[in-house]
Amino acid sequence: MSQRCVERIIGLLATDEGMRRRFFEDPRGTLQELLDRGLELNDCELRSLAALAPGELARFAQSIDPRLQRIDVPRGDA
Numbered sequence: 001m002s003q004r005c006v007e008r009i010i011g012l013l014a015t016d017e018g019m020r021r022r023f024f025e026d027p028r029g030t031l032q033e034l035l036d037r038g039l040e041l042n043d044c045e046l047r048s049l050a051a052l053a054p055g056e057l058a059r060f061a062q063s064i065d066p067r068l069q070r071i072d073v074p075r076g077d078a
Helices: 002-015 017-025 027-036 043-050 054-062
Strands: none
Touching: 002 017, 002 027, 002 043, 002 054, 017 027, 017 054, 027 043
């Protein structure tokens, strides 16, 4: 099950702009958020994902068709 979660997290980071931004700011906190939602990672997977190079992840995300991306629309203070 863990490998499936790794693949799901990589997919989220590649296609969800807001998740990717939060991950760049706080990798471990973002991964913990996903664990709190029920995804499972062992310690090795957690460390490996937290160490992903932001530039490489951003480059990979840019190579994915925009129609498959979830954009992050900032909310205005109302």
